[in-house]
Amino acid sequence: MVDYYDGTIEENHREAIERATTDRSFANWIDGESVAATTDETFETIDPAVTDPITAIPRSGEADVDKAVAAARDAIDGEWGDTTAAERSRLLQEWIETLREHADELALLESLDVGKPLGHAHGEIEKALEFLEYYAAVSRGQEGVQVPVSTDAHVYTRQEPYGVVGAIVPWNFPLVLASWKLGPALAAGNAVVLKPAEDSPLTATRVAQLSKDVFPDGVLNVVHGYGEEAGAPLAGHDGVDKLSFTGEDVTGEEVMRTAADSITPVTLELGGKSPFLVFPDADLDAAVETVAGGIFYNTGQSCDAPSRVLVHEDVHDEFVDRFVEAAEAHVIGDPLVEETTMGPLASQAQYEKVTGYVETGLDDGATLVAGGDRPAGDELEDGWFVEPTVFDDVDNEMRVAREEVFGPVETINTFSEYEEAITIANDTPYGLAAGVATENTDLAHRAAADLEAGSVWINTYGSTVTGGPFGGYKRSGIGRECGKDALEYYTQTKTVNVELGDTSL
The missing domain is CATH 3.40.605.10 (Aldehyde Dehydrogenase; Chain A, domain 1)
Structure with a gap:
């Protein structure tokens, strides 16, 4: 206990x-x-x-x-x-x-x-x-x-x-x-x-x-x-x-x-800059829960965090609304208290890095739809806390979409065709992990084959298990x-x- x-x-x-x-x-x-x-x-x-x-x-x-x-x-x-x-x-x-x-x-x-x-x-x-x-x-x-x-x-x-x-x-x-x-x-x-x-x-x-x-x-x-x-x-x-x-x-x-x-x-x-692809037939509630759990767990300080969500244009608006609700539902606070679901960043250097990327995202024209600041409350003012942050209208050439932030910062991009989604997902120097949300098994297996990543999760994310090899393609590693x-x-x-x-x- x-x-x-x-x-x-x-x-x-x-x-x-x-x-x-x-x-x-x-x-x-x-x-x-x-x-x-x-x-x-x-x-x-x-x-x-x-x-x-x-x-x-x-x-x-x-x-x-x-x-x-x-x-x-x-x-x-x-x-x-x-x-x-x-x-x-x-x-x-x-x-x-x-x-x-x-x-x-x-x-x-x-x-x-x-x-x-x-x-x-x-x-x-x-x-x-x-x-x-x-x-x-x-x-x-x-x-x-x-x-x-x-x-x-x-x-x-x-x-x-x-x-x-x-x-x-x-x-x-x-x-x-x-x-x-x-x-x-x-x-x-x-x-x-x-x-x-x-x-x-x-x-x-x-x-x-x-x-x-x-x-x-x-x-x-x-x-x-x-x-x-x-x-x-x-x-x-x-x-x-x-x-x-x-x-x-x-x-x-x-x-x-x-x-x-x-x-x-x-x-x-x-490192990684892992994509999560949400196709139009996906269970949106499950997809939102999966992505939020992946990017905000450990305050986003995970090499395989799904930090780039690629959402089909037919479900984009609905996904964003639900995802913002999920982000804002996180309880930020003392890690030693039971109700807390998200603690601080691990160091001052990491805090400065993450908040710097928030500023970069704004400067590059992304739309901030949630978070982006220190949480309210005097009790947390001395710690390295930052709110769950969500950017919409992100272009894959923006720094916040290409570089590893290593914090609770999610970017949302939109696609219209399967090939476009795969192209955007693979357009990164990293290849550690990827996720797919779909009810279509044919599409799931095809995407798993086409994504350039060492791990691909279908309708789940980040469930590294004993016996399952873990590692990356490209700049994400060797072995x-x-x-x-x-x-x-x-x-x-x-x-x-x-x-x-x-x-x-």
Whole structure:
């Protein structure tokens, strides 16, 4: 049961911060223990609902990354490197059980750090554990293959871990996105150095601490700090055998360039500008609910958010009216209160970025039909809150329609023919996801084939599930996560060829 708060926003967050941080250290976690940064410097992680500091976090540098990579290497060369898939599965399950016992604590940390409504944070912690459980289970099915070459040779393959995995995750879904990497990387037998975003470092630290006495020391390491000071050294480290990054596409470019110097294989899950196509036969009530849930959940801070709605001209006006009602029905407020459905943006930088795009949309001639401002009320004046915002009469060349806003900002475009809808939908440098609302199964399957996106949802949206590969086309990334195939991105294939000689006695 979610433990909600009932005071003023200041009282709630003061109490919650004390509860979450008392007798807790959020230092780096290296080789099975909490350690300060070698720089002896720290920075504060900020509660976005009240803009108060939560706790101090190490500001790590290259020397700290070196220590973490060395610890991971020692684990691979030691006990962890000798584990079987079955043993790793058992240890992962033991860790998951420990995490589930601390689910309330982890949800509160996630809510405070990012501004998520507490109920949503609870759901996301459970989702992260589901992904870890999935990889604990499918890891037992890892197997090589026998290649039928001839009667004179026995050829087979082995799947072997890379060794040390560097994992860099963003701030919008800190634990869920970490689980997408930790699950397959650990299940495959790698050791991990995890660099969480500086805006959301708390749950990564805590889950690593809770791995103590489950995994051997050095199997899971966490290094905090800013991207250029800790993330870049991890991405370019000669001791990292595989790199997995989730974040903005321009940062992904830098990660890929850096990894290229040592020819380190990379998995990249990057940005998106995902379209949702509403055809004239669609159930409009369901379509409105689906799109509103997709763009306003997590205050729009989702890489796969359906931030471009393309609506057929026959139902455009009706859709807009209903969608504005849905946007304005959201309850913006304290994330620790049960009634809240939308919290603040995660940081001041994100607040300034999103409000800047609202101004850009107005300047470019889009029609603002909902939101666009800070919500009313003195209680929210200190937090980074913004209203659900809807632009109509949007042209696909406008910046607000082409660039990733990463906030609760929806744009609405109109089309008249199927081919026009597909052309507009694909006219983007991204290709992470897309959605379709229609009752026509032929049209649904045709659109799913024609849309250039790694995931296409029909009459639903954003329901990423364990076992379903997730990743993007074009600038949205390289590789896939969430599915069984993700294990292959954390292993190397070795072919063994054994000559079979004369068997006569």
